[in-house]
Amino acid sequence: MHKYTGQERFLLAADCIIFGFDGANIKLLLIHRGLEPMKDHWSLMGGFVQKNETPDEAANRVLEDLTGLKNVYMEQLHVFGAPDRDPVERTLSIAYFALIDIHKYEKQLTHEHHAEWFELNELPELIFDHNEMVKMAKKQLRYKAALHPILFQLLPEKFTIPQLQALYEGIYQSKLDDRNFSRKLLSTGLLIKLPEKEKLSSKKGAFYYKLDQSNYLENFEAFLNFIPNPDRFFKD
Amino acid sequence: MHKYTGQERFLLAADCIIFGFDGANIKLLLIHRGLEPMKDHWSLMGGFVQKNETPDEAANRVLEDLTGLKNVYMEQLHVFGAPDRDPVERTLSIAYFALIDIHKYEKQLTHEHHAEWFELNELPELIFDHNEMVKMAKKQLRYKAALHPILFQLLPEKFTIPQLQALYEGIYQSKLDDRNFSRKLLSTGLLIKLPEKEKLSSKKGAFYYKLDQSNYLENFEAFLNFIPNPDRFFKD
DNA sequence: TCAAAAGTGTTACAACTACACCCATGG
DNA sequence: CCATGGGTGTAGTTGTAACACTTTTGA
Numbered sequence: 001m002h003k004y005t006g007q008e009r010f011l012l013a014a015d016c017i018i019f020g021f022d023g024a025n026i027k028l029l030l031i032h033r034g035l036e037p038m039k040d041h042w043s044l045m046g047g048f049v050q051k052n053e054t055p056d057e058a059a060n061r062v063l064e065d066l067t068g069l070k071n072v073y074m075e076q077l078h079v080f081g082a083p084d085r086d087p088v089e090r091t092l093s094i095a096y097f098a099l100i101d102i103h104k105y106e107k108q109l110t111h112e113h114h115a116e117w118f119e120l121n122e123l124p125e126l127i128f129d130h131n132e133m134v135k136m137a138k139k140q141l142r143y144k145a146a147l148h149p150i151l152f153q154l155l156p157e158k159f160t161i162p163q164l165q166a167l168y169e170g171i172y173q174s175k176l177d178d179r180n181f182s183r184k185l186l187s188t189g190l191l192i193k194l195p196e197k198e199k200l201s202s203k204k205g206a207f208y209y210k211l212d213q214s215n216y217l218e219n220f221e222a223f224l225n226f227i228p229n230p231d232r233f234f235k236d
Numbered sequence: 237m238h239k240y241t242g243q244e245r246f247l248l249a250a251d252c253i254i255f256g257f258d259g260a261n262i263k264l265l266l267i268h269r270g271l272e273p274m275k276d277h278w279s280l281m282g283g284f285v286q287k288n289e290t291p292d293e294a295a296n297r298v299l300e301d302l303t304g305l306k307n308v309y310m311e312q313l314h315v316f317g318a319p320d321r322d323p324v325e326r327t328l329s330i331a332y333f334a335l336i337d338i339h340k341y342e343k344q345l346t347h348e349h350h351a352e353w354f355e356l357n358e359l360p361e362l363i364f365d366h367n368e369m370v371k372m373a374k375k376q377l378r379y380k381a382a383l384h385p386i387l388f389q390l391l392p393e394k395f396t397i398p399q400l401q402a403l404y405e406g407i408y409q410s411k412l413d414d415r416n417f418s419r420k421l422l423s424t425g426l427l428i429k430l431p432e433k434e435k436l437s438s439k440k441g442a443f444y445y446k447l448d449q450s451n452y453l454e455n456f457e458a459f460l461n462f463i464p465n466p467d468r469f470f471k472d
Numbered sequence: 473t474c475a476a477a478a479g480t481g482t483t484a485c486a487a488c489t490a491c492a493c494c495c496a497t498g499g
Numbered sequence: 500c501c502a503t504g505g506g507t508g509t510a511g512t513t514g515t516a517a518c519a520c521t522t523t524t525g526a
Contacts, residue, residue, distance in 0.1 A: 007247055007284045008285070010248050011243055011246075048243045049246070051319075054318055055315055055317040055328070076314060078312060079291055089239040160478090178479085182478095182479075199524095202476065202478065202524090203476065204477060206477080396505090398504080398505070414505085415491085438496095438498095438504040439496070439497045
């Protein structure tokens with residue numbers, strides 16, 4: 001059965017750091033633990049990797065269980081493997097971060113799991129090393145978003161430029177110049193202007209845009225450089 | 237004993253993608269397998285994660301076993317976890333990539349392990365999914381080196397600017413303008429000029445420089461932007 | 473008619489690229 | 500004394516940041 005004899009075998013978990021954007025703030029989806037250990041504490045959603053499952057599949061399964069969403073933007077972040085990170089039994093965790101359109105998730109599922117959205121700067125204490133995971137995910141999100149057009153993943157199909165700008169401003173906690181922002185954005189050729197306007201948040205109304213899917217993949221690696229001096233944001 | 241009952245447990249390996257630079261070419265350190273399966277094939281150096289060891293410790297142990305080197309620049313790359321990636325038994329591998337000064341490793345150790353340095357574009361076929369790991373590591377090296385001053389790790393304490401330029405040119409497989417290169421480099425404030433010259437590779441001799449260690453850590457996150465249009469290198 | 477947000481244009485400055493010449497020295 | 504690689508200076512271009520005004524329309 002075990003062909004590599006004499007070697008230790010480990011439990012493997014996939015934990016998901018799930019970001020969402022409600023139009024004003026970036027949020028994180030956390031679950032309230034119903035059982036011991038650490039009952040009544042907040043935690044990331046996670047699950048064990050199964051026998052014939054890749055870690056990516058495990059992470060996608062966990063995410064779907066919680067939100068009902070498939071085909072979500074998700075990337076492997078880091079393996080957390082301190083021997084004592086889980087007090088019950090040694091478990092290594094592969095952390096993933098996911099970006100979802102907050103309006104698409106299925107509320108009844110998050111309810112079943114006692115999940116709640118938290119603002120990034122109002123996070124509760126989390127179990128185990130989940131605080132550290134979130135910290136790394138926030139850093140990685142800022143890093144990646146400064147270089148690649150991933151933040152679209154947090155918005156609905158149709159979105160306006162002011163919405164997108166609010167998202168960037170939220171993530172970098174700083175005000176951006178609207179004139180320069182829209183110029184840079186449109187110059188990427190990633191957006192297609194739609195004939196409709198969004199009229200809820202202003203009287204004049206802002207045109208909707210959608211992603212140009214073909215250009216998106218091609219230009220994914222291209223640097224956007226929306227954020228002046230991006231390095232100042234990567235400190236921690 | 238097992239407190240999370242009914243869950244599968246997995247073998248975990250740490251595999252190291254070890255880059256070195258000999259002054260002219262970037263190379264990869266590979267070992268020649270002495271045992272089945274895949275006897276006589278080439279592979280990355282790896283080892284199983286042990287009972288009370290973090291993955292990072294395992295990777296450092298593996299690296300030290302092969303090269304005799306400690307405190308080497310190393311970062312976690314990615315977990316490879318396809319169920320059938322190891323034909324013997326399911327094993328997940330955490331891939332690490334390391335940058336070492338090729339002149340510092342201990343030759344007798346690499347000899348014991350039947351290790352050899354290969355040029356990046358003359359790599360043999362590797363076992364399992366190691367080809368894929370190397371491909372990802374190469375991409376990550378280009379990515380990271382375009383943004384952060386990590387390539388110094390491949391050079392000795394003292395190095396000249398032409399040496400460093402040869403390294404960048406090797407990694408990006410393209411000629412860089414020497415005037416612009418040295419200007420950008422010196423403008424980072426990361427280098428300290430030494431009074432000595434290296435006289436082997438030219439008649440005039442090139443001044444040695446060393447890293448300013450204090451500035452190095454502070455400026456690590458700063459973008460260097462040595463490579464014009466870095467995105468063209470990240471395609472694969 | 474006015475408040476509030478959307479959208480566009482211009483100018484000054486900084487960064488980058490491209491390019492040509494001088495320097496030092498071993499053979 | 501000349502071939503070889505090291506080192507520096509400059510001008511033209513491009514990209515970015517800073518800034519002010521007009522447009523639209525619901526209340």
